[in-house]
Structures are given as C-alpha cells and as structure tokens.
Amino acid sequence: DIGDIIRGKDLFLGGPNQEKKLLENKLKQYFQKIHNSLGMSAKNHYNDTSKNYYKLRNDWWELNRKEVWKAITCKANDDAEYFRKKDSDGKPCSVQKCTCINGDPPTNFDYVPQYLR
Numbered sequence: 001d002i003g004d005i006i007r008g009k010d011l012f013l014g015g016p017n018q019e020k021k022l023l024e025n026k027l028k029q030y031f032q033k034i035h036n037s038l039g040m041s042a043k044n045h046y047n048d049t050s051k052n053y054y055k056l057r058n059d060w061w062e063l064n065r066k067e068v069w070k071a072i073t074c075k076a077n078d079d080a081e082y083f084r085k086k087d088s089d090g091k092p093c094s095v096q097k098c099t100c101i102n103g104d105p106p107t108n109f110d111y112v113p114q115y116l117r
Contacts, residue, residue, distance in 0.1 A: 002068060006061045008054050031056055 004010040005023065012020055031053040035046055046056040061068075 002072075003061050003065065007058050008052060027057070028052060031060070034060065 001010075006027070008024070008027070010020070028051055032051065035043060035048075035053055035056060038046065046053060046059075048054065048056070
C-alpha cells in the first residue's frame with residue numbers, strides 16, 4: 001500500500017522495467033529535498049549515509065497519512081466503501097468516503113507486514 005511504498009517497505013519487486021527501482025529513486029530524491037530543507041537539529045536526527053531516509057520517510061508518513069488519504073478519496077462518492085467497517089481500535093467506521101467517523105483514515109493494516117495481509 002502507499003504507506004509501505006513511502007516508508008520503503010513495499011514487497012513489490014517491479015516488472016521488466018524495474019518500476020520499484022525507478023519509484024524508489026524518485027522517493028530518495030524527494031526525501032533528499034525534504035532533508036535539505038530541514039534545520040540543523042532535524043538534519044542530524046534524520047541523517048542517513050545510505051540516502052534512503054527511512055526514518056524521515058516513516059515520520060513523514062505518520063504526519064501526512066491522513067492528508068494523503070483525504071487526497072485519494074476527495075472525489076470518492078459518499079457511498080464509497082472500504083472493505084472493513086471498523087478501525088484498528090474496533091470502533092465503527094463510517095462508510096462515507098472510506099473514512100472513520102472521526103475523519104481518520106481506516107488504517108487497519110498500516111502496521112501489519114504485507115506478507116501477513
């Protein structure tokens with residue numbers, strides 16, 4: 001899913017054109033720009049000699065997950081459904097635009113490794 005892709009944990013290996021490698025290189029470029037724009041303290045916190053920026057990517061996803069979900073579903077019909085109607089705490093989710101009643105994205109599987117889903 002998108003969270004796994006952003007965080008560098010996606011299991012998709014890519015096809016003959018190595019889509020994953022191309023995507024991963026783009027993500028490295030984007031997060032390099034984000035890293036370059038940070039203050040010195042944050043730069044040191046997220047310093048990554050491999051230039052993968054996995055910690056920065058994970059924190060970025062945690063901070064922006066809700067906004068990404070809203071961007072994906074903003075044009076969804078009001079009756080668009082997500083396959084589960086409960087959030088990760090077991091609370092009911094609204095079926096409107098695939099969000100939970102409080103507006104949070106339904107992240108039932110956000111922290112379950114892909115191979116277990």
